[in-house]
Amino acid sequence: MKYEAVIGLEVHAQLLTDSKIFCGCSTTFGAEPNSQTCPVCLGMPGVLPVLNERAVEFAIKMGLATHCKIAPFSRFARKNYFYPDLPKGYQISQYELPLCSDGYVDIELEDGTRKRIGIIRIHLEEDAGKSIHDPVLAGEDTLVDLNRCGVPLIEIVSAPDLRSPQEAYAYLVRLKQLVTYLGICDGNMEEGSLRCDANVSVRPVGSTEFGVKTEVKNMNSFRNVERALTFEINRQIQLLESGGEVVQETLLWDAHAGEARPMRSKEEAHDYRYFPEPDLVPMVIEESWVQKIRESLPELPLARKERFMEQYKLPAYDAGILTMTRELADYYEAVVTECRDYKLASNWVMGEVLRVLNERKIEITEFPISAQQLARLLNLILDETISSKIAKTVYEEMLNTGEDPAKIVEKKGLAQVTDRATIEAIVVKVLEENPKQVEQYRSGKEKVFGYFVGQVMRATRGKANPGLVNEILKEKLRE
Amino acid sequence: MDSARVRHQQYVEGKFRLADAVEDYLERIEAHKDLNAFIQVYADEARERARELDARRERGESLGDLAGLIIAVKDNIVIKDHLTTCASHILENFVSPYHATVVEKILQADGLIIGKTNLDEFAMGSSTENSYFGATRNPVDPERVPGGSSGGSAVAIAAGMADLALGSDTGGSIRQPAAFCGVVGLKPTYGRVSRYGLVAYASSLDQIGPFGRTVEDVALFTRIIAGADERDSTTVPTEVPDYLQELQRDPRDLTIGIPQEYFQEGLDGEIRTAIFQVIDRLKEEGFTLKEIRLPLTDYAIATYYIVATAEASSNLARYDGVRYGFRAEGVEDLQEMYFRTRSEGFGTEVKRRIMLGTYVLSAGYYEAYYKKAQQVRRMIKDEFDAAFREVDILITPTTPTPAFRLGEKLDDPLQMYLSDIYTVTVNLAGICALNLPIARTQQGLPIGMQLMAGMFRESDLFRLGHFIERQLTPSTQQVP
Structure with a gap:
């Protein structure tokens, strides 16, 4: 049986705002750990988030560039889970009523054809901090750096319209191109400012139903996305061919081993208990603002x-x-x-x-x-x-x-020699100095023509006009 | 004891030294130590600030509206470089790196903060018995609870340990203890006072509010703490009126509604009688009164305990032992650190609410509980909006019973929850309400009347409250 892959990508892009999404801290990369923090992004008791309007503007830019509808009314939601680099115990994200929805991007395939890939939604959220497991610095302990915590992200969710790793690659390239054109993200996957998770399933060609999907994470370069998807598609096909079944699970791509391995089930058994964020009022987006942003798009x-x-x-x-x-x-x-x-x-x-x-x-x-x-x-x-x-x-x-x-x-003194008389004199001299080659040429061995050109060029240190050299040489050899 | 308004006037006029007043109040705090109203008393700091203010007054500098007044702050509101415990083991050692907006406003107005008051852990409770630092007692009868969760602040006012106090009200936590202790307490409109620096219990219901001995005092204090704050997006830029000026206006233009759902089974007879006596007197004074129906009141407690616990389960997730506060010792791994820190750090009632809230937000239950509760909440709000198109003020009891005995309801959370039956609707609807002490029971326990008004109509509450206090119930103003 022949199979086709069904792929949807969730891409996170870090926005290039000067300050974080819910507080005034700087977003500069590479500062001393935990130096770019304040009570708000540290999740101290009693603090409240205040939305950075610039982040909203950037998200709307991406929405417009991908032909999305911009919701006049949208809201934030809390995604609840425990992790040491998540200081509040929840991430402020969007769930119901995202900012942008129902758009598309056109990608170009290798044969030059275009394909339209649906965008289901683009929403705003805050980044988490970083857990650092460094035996030298901390032994068995884990260190937490919260500089990144609260940096604005957009999450771009594609429709399951991608049919091969190559299409996924082309889609990612297009997204990177868009965010960098818009100037809202530097698009650097290796540094994590662009991150990609994939939902992958396979089905017999011709089938309209979806197969059981897996989620692949931890692919930190464009090439790795292609490699990981190829691996996972082949794994699923082999599994089905040998009579097995695909299990819905989350896999982590290991670039060194070249394989995707399941996460421990404990790590993925999440019920995020989303509910509307009560500390932020709903986002009401005026059409006039959207229009202004539209006009400012490059x-x-x-x-x-x-x-x-x-x-x-x-x-x-x-x-x-x-x-x-x-x-x-x-x-x-x-x-x-x-x-x-x-x-x-x-x-x-x-x-x-x-x-x-x-x-x-x-x-x-x-x-x-x-x-x-x-x-x-x-x-x-x-x-x-x-x-x-x-x-x-x-x-x-x-x-x-x-x-x-x-x-x-x-x-x-590199100016070209275009003086006919000068070149003629040199040509004559070269022919005189190489009577044997002239004879060869005239007896039909035209290959030596190149030799004469080389000699003329050498004599002029490459400055003779090549067209003129050809012309005069042919003329003189014909005589 | 003089009201805050009078004391401020006297201070500005040079009638007493704040340094002396601080000693008096510290002595009273010491004398009432058994009431356990305070978690921390800033004796040295208060003396220092009193000297500064006295010096400034002597130099003839202009002084703020709270100069000369001694203020207590509920210990779930942060003060920079001071402990904020929320009466919880898990925050026992937490020192805040920043000021709450209301604290900044108090200090800017030259108020003097004398200490932090006791509460039910994380403001979850109706008796101030759920405190890691022990229960607070009612000064009227130390065998009884002061109400909660802002019990310490209510007691500080009732026993003369402060002129003004801050509390927070999520389902009645200012009004119910004010009723039990016989003081005035306001739950402002949602968005009227900045929540920045109030340790969140249920963000969509929480509101900081003032306690005082008189309506005037509460009006004065509200004027200081109210207003939009760029650090709290849920505050509203509605102008803050000069409430003291507003008080002077005759309130007889206000139409008063009596919602019968608040006078049914379960209401103590003496409370009912006392409230109807006031209602009758209002009629005699020429007020227009109307019967109002609020049939959704029956669903208020259920709705409240779903919304509040859902938000609480999320708000309290940050107490994980990673960055600050209590962390369990000798743990093997991250999971165990979370489990043990939170199991040992939180008290029973807090854990009960976190579990309840986690449950109602869980996949498969969200629609049936949280979403449904939000819908009912919307309907309750609509019902109030409709009522306030007919009347300006609603009069109800604040509590179904007077102060109950310590331990009486501790083992029966449902009975405890029902003591908020008349107060939670106000938080669900986001409107404002005032507790006004109007009488005493035969045993001498305070009886509170609740005045409710529509959003940002605090002025109406103060006008009518001030009128009732001055004209109809002057005897309740005495302080032990």
Whole structure:
């Protein structure tokens, strides 16, 4: 029998607000443990939460970007459970009446087709602290750092519309792209600012009923999500094929072992006893505010990609890569405001620029060559001051010194030789010095043509205009 | 003993030194030690602050509205760098790192806080017997309970150990002890007084409120502690009237309702008679009175004990031994730490309510209990709204009986819960209500009358209360 997977993802995104969701503490990452806390986020007796409006705004942004309905009336709820890094013994979250619901995102599959993935809901909640099990610091004890406690999160719950680990991966990439475009989350899965849990089941192809699902947690990178889902789908299929049954349970992905293992049943036997949070009044969202937020949204990735294809006549592939992040797309657009060859600019940004970013492990915002400088370099190619090959030398020099390309060309005498007489003289000289090769060429061994080009280039230290060199060589050899 | 209003006036006029007054009050606290009204007395601090205030007065500085007054605070309201125990073993050693908003307001108004008063553990109880620090006794008859949960604060006022006191009222915890001890106590409208710094029992019902010897005193104190607070989102930015000014207005424009459901079986005969005597006198004074029906009153206790315990089960989850308070010794693992800390740290009644609340929120029971209770609560609120479209004030007894004997109901939680039968509806509806001492039983026990008004109509309660106190029942103002 052939099986298909049914996957739904629950993605938590940490919002980039300056302060926590229910108190004024800073959200800066990496501070001294428990230094960014106050009586409110420590859950001291008698404290009350006060909602950070900025967090609501960020959540609405994501709701709008994913075509959700924004609830005019929604409320917070308490999710009750005991854990040392949860100071109040409950997490303030949303249950009934979430802020955003019933939306979708379009993902792009490898074959270039698009698929629409439903978003069931997006709600706001507070993060918990961190339990630290460090034998050196604490021996057998557990330490608790509550700096993260109360940092705002949105939870994005997808419909069970994903059918493969690859689709799940594409969906996650799209979500990351959206939150970073919106500037509401840094999208870093390894550092935990984006977290993903998956609900997975399998069923025979053609069936419309859902199989028994398991929940997979602890996948802390995009690749791990793909690997864990592949593992779990195969496990379920094998189980069914061998006559077994899938048990509804929670599994923890172990990236080192490459397998997902069940949590101890004690850990998952939770009845969260949700009920409306009485310390917060319901959120009443004015339509005028939603409208204002809608107007403030940046151009979103898919729209920008389409515009790149239309406006700059780029292939879908180029447009997709250039719009992968908002900053890269901004960089490209800054280049092409000063350099009119859009495709040349695209080739350079996708090629040379991304190569250096990867090598140096830096972001485009940290890239030493400004868009204007790169545009000037490309313009030197376009006006034939330098060849593409020399341009790469100049580019390396720009990376190292930060100097302007024209200055480098001048200082190093790299300007292209386009004077016909000069090149002709060199060609004649090369042919004279290599009579044997000339004979070979004329007797039909045209491969040696490249040799002549190489000799001319060497004589000009690569500066001769290659087109002109070809043309003159052919001319002279024909004589 | 003079009222707080009079004492403040006298102090401002230089008629006494606060340093002397503090000694007098400390002596009275010492003399009444057997009543066990206080959990902590800040003797040295009070002397220090009295000297400061006296010095400021001598320098001719302007003084706040509470200058010269000695105030007691229920020990579930936090004061920075002081213990807040909630009368519980689990918080026995808890020192608060911050001030409650009401405490800041008292200090800004130049009030002097003399100590923290006893209560039923986490404000759960109606007799102040459920305290880790022992029961508080009623000064009128030390064999009887002072009511609860704010028993210590009511006793502090009744026995002259403070001029004003703060309590908290979740289902009657200010009004019922005020009735048992013969003092005035107000449960303000939900959202009138900031709850920031009040250790939560049931967040949607809790409200901090004042005790005083007269309606004027309670009005004066309410004016200080009321108002919106950006740290409590459930407070409401409705303007706080000058209640003392309001008091001066003749209350005969107020229409009074008598809900018959509050005068049925179970009401003590002497209390009924005393209340109807006042009602008759009001008629003679020309007030308009109406019979009102509130048939949902029957469901109030059941609704209250579902909503309150559900919220309590969540609010008290933070006492887990991890960050502060009591932690059980010699535990093997996390589970055991939780179990033993909470089993040993909480008293019986608190554990009973946590279990009840956990049950009504559990999967499979939520719809039948918590959700249903919320629906009934909504209906009770609607019923009151309808009543207050017809009348301005409702008059009821505060309690079905006068103060009962210590231990009398301790083994029968249901009987204990029924002592709040006339008070819980006010919290469920979010409205305000005042206890007014109107008479004594033949045995000399205080009888309280409850005045209820719609949301943010505290002024109406004070106007009518002040009128009844001055014109109709002046003899009840004596203090032992």
